[in-house]
Amino acid sequence: MKAQRHELSPLSVIWLLVERDLRTLVKSPWILINRTVFFVIQLFVFAVLVNKLVASTIPGFNYFDFYSVGAVVSTITSIAFIIGADLFEEEEMGLLDYLLSLPFGHSLFVFGRALGGAVRGLIYTAPMMLLVAFIDGYWSPAGILGSYVVLFVLATGISGLSITLAMVIRSENRFDVVIAMAELATVRVSAAIYPLYYIPQALQPIAAYSPVTSASDLIRWAILGNASGVGNLVILVLFVAIFFGLGSAFLFKRLEGGRFE
Amino acid sequence: MIEFKDVWKRFKGTDAVRGITCTIEDQEIFGLLGPNGAGKSTLIMTMSTVYRATSGEILVDGHSVNTEPGKVKELIGISFQDPKYDRILTAREILQWHAKVTGVEKGVREKRIDDVLTKFGLTFEARKRTWMLSGGTKKKIENAKIFVQRPKVAVFDEPTAYLDVPSRLLVWDMIDELRDEGSTVLLATNMMDEADRMSDRVGIVSKGEMVQVGTPDALKGTLKGRDIIEMTLEKPIPELPAEMKKIEDIQDAHFEGDTLVLLLSNGRELLPHVINIATAKGAKVQSVNLKQPSLEDVFLHYTGMKLA
Ligand SMILES: Nc1ncnc2c1ncn2[C@@H]1O[C@H](COP(=O)(O)OP(=O)(O)O)[C@@H](O)[C@H]1O
Ligand SMILES: [Mg+2]
Numbered sequence: 142m143k144a145q146r147h148e149l150s151p152l153s154v155i156w157l158l159v160e161r162d163l164r165t166l167v168k169s170p171w172i173l174i175n176r177t178v179f180f181v182i183q184l185f186v187f188a189v190l191v192n193k194l195v196a197s198t199i200p201g202f203n204y205f206d207f208y209s210v211g212a213v214v215s216t217i218t219s220i221a222f223i224i225g226a227d228l229f230e231e232e233e234m235g236l237l238d239y240l241l242s243l244p245f246g247h248s249l250f251v252f253g254r255a256l257g258g259a260v261r262g263l264i265y266t267a268p269m270m271l272l273v274a275f276i277d278g279y280w281s282p283a284g285i286l287g288s289y290v291v292l293f294v295l296a297t298g299i300s301g302l303s304i305t306l307a308m309v310i311r312s313e314n315r316f317d318v319v320i321a322m323a324e325l326a327t328v329r330v331s332a333a334i335y336p337l338y339y340i341p342q343a344l345q346p347i348a349a350y351s352p353v354t355s356a357s358d359l360i361r362w363a364i365l366g367n368a369s370g371v372g373n374l375v376i377l378v379l380f381v382a383i384f385f386g387l388g389s390a391f392l393f394k395r396l397e398g399g400r401f402e
Numbered sequence: 403m404i405e406f407k408d409v410w411k412r413f414k415g416t417d418a419v420r421g422i423t424c425t426i427e428d429q430e431i432f433g434l435l436g437p438n439g440a441g442k443s444t445l446i447m448t449m450s451t452v453y454r455a456t457s458g459e460i461l462v463d464g465h466s467v468n469t470e471p472g473k474v475k476e477l478i479g480i481s482f483q484d485p486k487y488d489r490i491l492t493a494r495e496i497l498q499w500h501a502k503v504t505g506v507e508k509g510v511r512e513k514r515i516d517d518v519l520t521k522f523g524l525t526f527e528a529r530k531r532t533w534m535l536s537g538g539t540k541k542k543i544e545n546a547k548i549f550v551q552r553p554k555v556a557v558f559d560e561p562t563a564y565l566d567v568p569s570r571l572l573v574w575d576m577i578d579e580l581r582d583e584g585s586t587v588l589l590a591t592n593m594m595d596e597a598d599r600m601s602d603r604v605g606i607v608s609k610g611e612m613v614q615v616g617t618p619d620a621l622k623g624t625l626k627g628r629d630i631i632e633m634t635l636e637k638p639i640p641e642l643p644a645e646m647k648k649i650e651d652i653q654d655a656h657f658e659g660d661t662l663v664l665l666l667s668n669g670r671e672l673l674p675h676v677i678n679i680a681t682a683k684g685a686k687v688q689s690v691n692l693k694q695p696s697l698e699d700v701f702l703h704y705t706g707m708k709l710a
Contacts (some may be wrong), residue, residue, distance in 0.1 A: 146476070146505045161488070163620050164499075168490045168531075237487035243452045246473040275517050 144196025154245040159260050166261050173265055180216055180269050184209055206365055209273040209332035214295065214357045217262040217270065218333075221296040222324050224258035229313045250389040251304055256302030263293050270360075279364045288347035289327035294377055295356040299327070303386030308391035326351075333357045352380040403428055404449065404555065404586065407460035411444050418444040420610035421458070426588060431581055434590040435701065442590035443483050443609040446559055449588070450480050452472030462555060479504065479553030483560050483590075485544035489533035489534055493524060493543045496532065500547045504621075511550075518549045521572065542573075549576055556580055557588045562596060574600055594698045604697070608705040625695040625703060628653070629669030631676060632693070633662045636686040641667040645679060665699075 164175070171391075192205040227389045231237045240250065267289065268300050274285050304322065328334075331353035340348050347352055355373035362370050404426040411419040421443045426432040436441045447453045449460050451471040464475035487496045494515065496625060501511045513535050519525050522542045527535060532543060541564045558577065562570040577600065583585050591597050597604050598618045606614045606621075614621060643655040646664060651672060654665040662680070664670060669692050681686055695703075 147507055151503055156505070157499065161499060164495060165488060165490055234489070235482065235484050235486040238447065238452045239480075239482065241452050242475065242478070242480055244472070244473055245504065262539065355685070385415075 149244065151245075152250055154249050155256060158250070159257040161173060162254075162257030162261050164265075167263065175397055176216065176265055177268065180212065181213060181272075184273075188212070196354040197235060206277045206335065207361070208334055208364070210360050211271050211335075211357050213273055214292070214353055214360065215328045215333050217266045217292050217296050218353055219324055220262040220265050220300050221258050221299035221301045222320055224254060224300045225307035225320060226375065227258075228254075228304060228307045228312075229316060236263060240312050241271040243308070250303070252385060255297050255300040255385060255388065258298035258303070260292050262300075263289065274364050277365065279366070281326060281364070285363040289355050289358040291359045291363065291377070294381060295352055297351055298377065298381035300383055301388045304388040305384050305391055308388065327353045329358065350376055350379050355380075403461075403463060404588070404684075405459075405461040406445075406449075407459040408454045408460075409448060411441075411448050411453060411461060412456040413539060417610055419448065421541060422607075422610075422612045424612055424615055426586060426604055428586055429581055429584060430575070430602045431587040431589060432602055433597040433604040434588065434607055435592070435594070435597040435697075436590075436607030437592055437605050437705075440607040441581065442607055443559055443651075445607070446480065446557055446588065446590060446628055449474075450478055451475055452555065469645070476505075477554045478557060479548045479551040481545045481548045481556040481559060481561055483563070483591070485633045487532065487533075487539040487547075490531055491544070492530060492533075493519070493528040493532055496543060497528075497546060498548050501550050504553070505550045506551060514550045514552075519544045521576065522546060522569075538566065538569065541565060542569065545573055545576075549580065552580060552583065552585065555588070556585045559590045560675075561589065562591075563671070564613075570596075594696065594701065598697045602626065606684060606701055606704055609691070614700075614704045621700045622695050622697060623702060625665075628665055628667060628695055630666040630693050630695060631662075631666065631673065632691040633661060633676070633680060633687060635660050635680070638662070639683055642680060642683055642685065645683065646676065649679075650673075660662050665695075 188205050188208045189206070192203070193203060195204040228237065231240070241247075245253075270288055270292065273283065274280060274288070302323065303320065306319055307316055310319055326347075330340065330348045331351040332348060333353050334342070337345060337348055338356070355376040359373045359377070361369065362373075404632075406422050406424050409419055409422045412418065422441075422445060426556070434445065436442050441638065444453065448455050449462070449467060451467055451474055455468065462474045462477055463466070463475070467474050482620055492498075495514045496517070496707045498511070501515065507515065516525075519528050524539065524542060524546075527539055532540060535543070541561075542627075545558065545561050548558065556577075562573050565573065574596075577587055577589070589600055591600075602617060602620060604621060614624075616624070638657045638660055642662060643657065646652050646655040646662070649666075649672070652664055652666040654663075656663055664676065667668050672694060673690070677690065679685060
């Protein structure tokens with residue numbers, strides 16, 4: 142008779158989904174190298190230059206330190222946004238049909254994918270973060286570990302947001318536009334690469350509650366010792382919870398009407 | 403047991419499945435036979451929880467696809483019509499991941515993968531990324547997922563498309579083996595010989611409906627007492643079919659190219675008479691063939707269309 146089938150725990154399912162994203166990442170290392178080179182150039186050419194300009198106008202403000210943290214956060218944000226595009230590609234290849242036929246529920250699928258996207262993002266940015274902490278001269282293991290946790294949580298939320306958008310929009314062209322705008326809104330309208338009080342008045346309330354702002358400030362707090370903690374943590378966690386929930390809720394739409402456009 | 407109860411699936415503008423009702427018994431190999439676009443794949447996807455039925459109900463071992471999709475997913479394994487896996491991964495990686503995620507015991511995983519790869523002669527190919535493999539090899543890997551998983555309910559959507567003859571025979575044997583071990587098999591195909599060779603029962607699907615269900619022999623029996631005469635002429639004579647239909651025992655007559663095809667009772671006795679009529683009309687008869695109805699003729703009869 143049939144061989145014994147063994148039950149998978151939710152944790153093993155999540156791990157298997159993450160493993161899948163990792164296997165594909167390992168097969169395309171040049172993307173990783175590309176991102177890192179771009180980051181290093183941005184840091185040592187752009188940031189060093191602007192730091193000199195800023196230093197002459199705002200005495201005592203170390204823009205290089207400020208920017209370097211924001212640059213890591215912006216990078217992981219844009220990497221985390223990619224997961225939605227992955228879903229379109231999977232839809233096109235029919236892979237989504239396969240994944241949805243496997244023995245796990247939709248919420249677990251969305252959560253696993255969001256975590257997969259986050260782990261992927263963290264692998265890209267972990268060396269960058271280390272480099273930043275090192276050259277900023279703040280070298281504490283707890284600080285670095287803390288900043289990894291913050292990056293990871295942020296990337297989970299952004300991945301959830303990206304999955305939600307992919308499920309709701311269902312047309313690849315429209316998705317590309319919306320994602321570009323979402324990325325612009327979360328990264329540019331935030332305190333990632335310029336301080337909050339230099340953002341146009343009208344956008345300041347939005348920027349203040351951007352998860353990218355929260356993540357940047359939390360990391361600055363963890364490794365640089367400035368900015369503040371608790372409020373930002375709350376915003377970040379809420380953000381993850383909301384978009385994980387929405388992502389799973391909207392996945393059912395996929396089952397109603399067949400394929401994406 | 404799988405029960406389809408008045409299942410409908412509507413996409414924007416098309417009714418792909420139109421009120422299918424049927425029951426598949428445990429350890430049965432059930433063939434869904436129908437031309438491209440008949441709705442076979444849609445029915446399969448709906449049964450597999452990938453699509454939601456527009457109306458109707460499907461029960462797999464008593465579990466509703468609508469209300470307990472999780473239970474259903476644990477029972478089934480699908481070899482999709484178009485191979486569905488990461489093209490960047492190797493066949494071995496794909497099979498390993500599939501085995502893990504479908505809960506194949508750790509102790510037997512690698513052995514099963516090795517066995518299936520060896521049977522398919524893919525031990526070497528299994529190290530390459532799958533996007534560089536041929537269509538036939540990709541299809542074998544898609545089937546291999548299910549032979550490694552060995553699910554309670556195994557679904558194969560056109561499992562031997564793109565395969566050469568030895569590989570087709572191999573896949574058929576492997577499906578038989580799976581059933582002998584206790585699996586229920588749902589097999590969609592547009593190939594007569596496959597449906598005839600594999601199925602305990604065949605459901606003929608046409609334009610989203612299941613027009614006839616039965617064992618291949620029973621289906622052929624519905625045309626009982628009927629013979630088929632195929633008479634190849636030098637060139638077709640347009641008025642000949644009408645002439646033939648005047649004979650009471652001849653139910654149908656039509657040309658397929660240069661061949662006059664007659665569906666009739668008592669073919670043996672009528673054969674000389676039929677040849678005489680053709681010759682009298684000036685036909686040069688090149689060959690004559692008297693045969694029993696095949697599943698293909700049954701299909702033709704119930705759907706009014708040819709498969710290929
Ligand atoms: N996802 C889909 N969206 C819209 N129409 C579809 C979809 N899948 C199948 N169809 C349509 O449904 C009908 C049945 O298709 P299908 O189930 O693939 O048939 P078969 O597998 O028998 O060849 C076809 O007319 C096809 O174009
Ligand atoms: Mg099909």
